[in-house]
Amino acid sequence: MSGGVDSATAAARAVDAGHEVTGVHLALSSNPQSYRTGARGCCTIEDARDARRAADVIGIPFYVWDMAERFARDVVDDFVAEYAAGRTPNPCLRCNEKIKFEAVLDRALALGFDAVCTGHYAQVSDSGALQRAADPGKDQSYVLAVLNKDQIAHAMFPLGDTPKAEVREEARSRGLLVADKPDSHDVCFIADGDTRGFLSRKLGSAPGSIVDADGAVLGTHEGVHGYTIGQRKGLNLDRPAPDGRPRYVLSIEPVSNTVTVGPAAALGVREITAIRPVWTGCEPPLAPIACKVQLRAHGEVHHCTAVVSDGNLEIQLASEARGVAAGQAAVLYDGDTVLGSATIAATH
Amino acid sequence: MTTSPVVYLDHAATTPMLPEAIAAMTEELAHLGNPSSLHNAGRRARRVVEESREQIAEVFGARASEVVFTSGGTEADNLAVKGLYWARRAADPQRSRVFTTAVEHHAVFDSVRWLCDAHGARADWLAVDSLGLVSPDVLRAALATDPSSAAVVSVMWANNEVGAVQPIAGLAAVAREFEVPFHTDAVQAAAQLPVNFGAAGVDAMTVTAHKLGGPVGVGALILGKDLAPVPVLHGGGQERDIRSGTLDSPAIRAFAVAAVVSAERRSLETKRIAALRDDLIRQVLAAVPDAVLNGPQPGPDRLPGNAHFSFPGCEGDALLLLLDARSIACSTGSACTAGVAEPSHVLLAMGADDSRARGSLRFSLGHTTTQADVDALGAAIGEAVARARRAAAR
DSSP, rough: OSSHHHHHHHHHHHHHOOOOEEOOOOOOOTTTSSTTTTEEEEEOOOHHHHHHHHHHHHTEEEEEEEEHHHHHHIIIIIHHHHHTTTTTOOOOHHHHHIIIIIIIHHHHHHHOOEEOOOOSSEEOOOTTTTTOOSSSTHHHHHHHHTTOOHHHHHOOOOTSSSSSHHHHHHHHHOOOOTTTTOOSSSSSTTTTTTTTHHHOOOOOOOOOEEEEOOOEEEEEEGGGGGOOOOOOOOOSSSSOOOOOEEEEEEEEEEEEEEEEEEGGGGGGGGEEEEEEEEEEESOOOOOOOOEEESSSTTTOOOEEEEEEETEEEEEEEEEEEEEOOSSEEEEEEEEEEEEEEEEEEEOO | OOOOOOOEEEETOOOOOOOOHHHHHHHHOOOOOTTTTTHHHHHHHHHHHHHHHHEEEEEEOOOGGGGEEESSHHHHHHIIIHHHHHHHHHHOTOOOOEEETTSOHHHHHHHHHHHHHHHOOEEEOOOOOTSSSOOHHHHHHHHHHHHHHHHHHHHBOOOTTTOOBBBBHHHHHHHHHOOOOEEEEOOHHHHHHHOOOHHHHHHHHEEEEETTTSTOEEEEEEEEEOOOOSSSOOOOOOOTSSOOOOOHHHHHHHHHHHHHHHHHHHHHHHHHHHHHHHHHHHHHHHHHHHOOOOOSSSSSTTTTTTEEOOTTTTTHHHHHHHHHTTEEEOBBOSSSSSSOOOOHHEEEEEEHHHHHTTEEEEEEOOTTOOHHHHHHHHHHHHHHHHHHHHHHHO
16 A cells, blocks of 8 residues: 555455455655664655555555565666666566565465555456556556566456546545545656656766767767667757757667667667566467557557567567667557566667 | 454553543543642642642652653653753763663663764663673773763663663662763553662653553653753743643543552562463463573563563564454564564664564563463464464565
């Protein structure tokens, strides 16, 4: 229970469904303001309090579990290392994979619980496949697609069939005080929302060149971690492109510490190689299958063919995709059902 | 949610109010009057406060004028440690050393750390042995190095986690040799042992109502007449100008009633509770043979209602959750602001490693504890430990 409206309502629905429910709030960061190293809040003490009050209203036991060490190692350090390697990670996905449905789930199972129930907007089919939520605007199947079959078998998403607006209304009618709390959007461990500043503090500055496709130097950067594929703003190039049109980050090369920029047309991608695939909605496709693929959270969906080759997932897009960043997940769908996912490693 | 009766084994956190105290407080709540007012209603309220002060003084072996009411133990500890440090330092800038132990309650422990961080104090952390006990010789050796720099000594009478009862009279005598004021946090001791301010020879002593059957929110610093700590709270000058704030006459009256009633019953209750505690230890060790009893062996060095164990291979908070699900209430014994348990600083100071400190649980017995409570724990602890071990092994 994060302290938000979704997890509170999900917990209440799980109780209604007859489950024996225990509320758990995850303490994910240290608070240096206190002499007590254990004085932690998720992101704020206020969120922990909101979660506790929601548990009170629902009438379930409530505990705070200290996952700060695991979170720092598996999510925050990983986030920083991925940027340092020129990739663009999705920390929410990583948190679902390593914290909520690994560290928390493992502990819960050992303590005698049967499942982890969250306020994510996604559904699980009768056959155990992950599916998009009924509310397409809130669908979170993309950030859950990294879960394996066993993790999904021990997951409950009671909100998956309901539009967000109805969840708020339900929370209000249940007397949950968090009913009007705004949705969270930013990376939870970067409180001020300044990802580049956060990475600079972690990684320091490593000045290098911004070049065009021919290698001509157009400007300088303070570290490749400040850039993501498809980025247009904040490049601070010395001179405009010859045709006067905007330029975008095409590639990031941490070894030579170089950022390459070029026209929008050069951003187009038709082929994607993705690694470490996980298959939950079908058997690994050893022969090409036709399906759809989503390449970033809330991103557009492309028709494609997908095949497993040498253990990697090879994707041929039917239409050109732009701004495809290594480190993001490629999630395959058959209609609304997640077939599997893999981490984007290379594009062509 | 379960509806079975709660097995409450967390009396060191707070203990049920005595019916006599509830009755006295309820009656007093209906009465009008600020004890500092000069009119009749004020005088009536003042009389309640002063009679209560006399009763509390008698229970704790002090003069009425030595009882300074506070909002509880934490405030009394802050007032004693900070106030006496500030007063001593103001009188002689050389006096900047504070002598205390690493097993204190956070109300003392963090006050000392804050004085070091913000007010130029230097802390002498007196070593405790593996049972949590500090020897008067350790204090003497510490004070003997540059006695002219000593500001104040604070050593708790009985430890809230492992129940170790310190040799307070011996420690106070050493402080007296060096003419350094000696404070003791007697919050836990006053709930279960005869605690005598005058006989122990201490200069300042913290007590609180809710550990001995009174209400939460009232306590006292019992303070020698010749000591004038710098106040933490400034205002109307109540309580010898040391602790300003309107006196809470209903709570103070209930505090006095609880102190008197619990003192009357003490000798019988102590024997009864110690016998239950001994049986609890026996049952837990029978169910979990490799559990380790932390702190002194049962006897004069240990609070009669305290049992504190490390369960190798377990996390304390997982055990707490599993017992809570069986309606058994206990504590990991450590402070938790956001609800996250940290390894006990008390056990770490006693030489335990981090995993032993994390895998510990405190069971504390009190006036409502029955044999059925002990048996319920004995029946549940084995399976809970086995399950918590599986969780920790993941």
